Each structure stands twice: as structure tokens, then as C-alpha cells.
Amino acid sequence: MTRELILLRHAHAESAAPGEDDAQRPLSARGIAEAEAAGRWLRERRASPARVLCSPARRTRQTLERALGDVDAIVEPRIYAATAGELIALIDEHADAARLLLVGHNPGFETVVALLTTGQSGDFRGMPPAGIAWIEIESDAEPGASRLKAFRAP
Template identity: 55%
Template structure:
């Protein structure tokens, strides 16, 4: 089995007047949450081999804080992760089927819907994913990324 680690960005400041949503930074609470997420990942040996990260400032800052705790991982800023649907995210994950432990750092509602889709086969009955929340799914080594194919093995939030 290979692992998919989905990490929602930590708490961000509200956009200031004229500030684009992409440019919202983490709040001080968010920085602490991201560090806690890194500690949890390290304690559970969930160290990503490769990371796909939304280009938003809050996701990049979340990833940076996590990797300061867990150590370096190869990474790519992926524009498609920002405002992604579960279908878009599934396609990105399928394209990285060679990665043993893939992490995606992104946003809701796409991440929480993806968890429900992969684990339960539906996007209409999802639990939510709080800021800095982590969902860990096991995926088969081979085969398509499709509804119900994964097993949710861990769900954590600060």
C-alpha cells in the first residue's frame, strides 16, 4: 500500500483591503498549528517522499513550518491544487502513483470532499477538515484512483 497524506493549510489571517486571497499569510495561531502538524507527522513516521502544494501563501507557509520539523521533501507548487475539486485532486494524485508517501497541501472543500470520495465513495457525506487537519489514506500500489479505493487510517487536527 502507498500512503496519501492530505494536509489542509493552517489558520490564516483575513484578507486585508485589496489583498488577493492567494496572498493571505498564516496567523500566529496558524504557525503554531503547522508546527504541531509537523510534530504529529514526524511522531507517526508519516514523512512525505513528495509534496504537491497549492501556490497560496498560507499553504506554502504551512508546508514550510511542517518541513522544518519533519525534514526536507521534494516538492512542487501546483496551481491546480488551489480551488481544486476532488476530481482534479484525484488526477494529480494518479499522476504521482510512483510516490510511496505523497502529501498534498491544499484547501477545503476540495480536501474534505476528496477524503470522503476516496474512503467512502461519496462527496456528499464528508466530516469536514479543520485548519491544519491531516487525513492519511492508504491506496493500493496499482490501479486507478477512484471512489472508495482508499482506507482512512488516521485523522488528526490541532
């Protein structure tokens, strides 16, 4: 059974203010526009997710809201600062979702794209803010066993 994974990296965020927790950084004006454009891209391709997992960071939640509006999303703390291995384990936990959308961060996201599509962790660089990777997974999320269906860089 083929399933789909969409990774949406958060859009550009403001720099942290002195003493501000990284997870509390909001989107910048540029990031708001990027997130809205990412949402248009997803809608144009009819890429509605069956399930959404979002990092608890403010910038990821704002990216999701600006991209898809008020959707039923699971705030998943394990996405924040996750390694590629941790993200793949999370993806496997949600294998019952025909199309899973994760909203999160680099470097984990770009490494997951590389591992799933080429089997090599260093083969892919370039998951920019508000970037989207749409991946088809044939069975399990195993290295090199998936296909990059579409990619969007703002």
C-alpha cells in the same frame, strides 16, 4: 501495490486585507502554532513523504515550511481552488510516489477524503485548518477503494 496519500490542509490564515489577493493571505499566529503541531504529529508517526505537492498560496507554503521545514516540494498551481475530481487526477499523476503529501485547501480536500474512503462526496465534513488525513490507496484512486489510516484535527 499500496501507496499512501497525506492531505494537509493549510493552517489558519489572516483575513484578507482590503484589496489583498486571497492567495497572498499569510498564516496567523494561531496558524503558525497549528502548522508546527501538524509537523510534530507527522514526525511522531514517521510519515515522511516521498513527494510533496503544495498549492502556490502563501498560507499553504507557510504551513508546509512550519510543519516540515525546508523540504523539496513541487509548487502545484492546480491544487489551488481544485475540485475533488481535479485533485484525484493529480494524485493519479503521481501514483509512482509511495507516500504523496498534498498541502492545500477545502472544500476539495474534505471531498477527496470522502470520495476515496466512502465513495460518497458528502459523507465527510470536518477537514479543519491544519487537519491531516492519511489515506491508504490499494491501487487506483477510485471512489470507496481506499482506507483512512489516520486523521488529525487540531
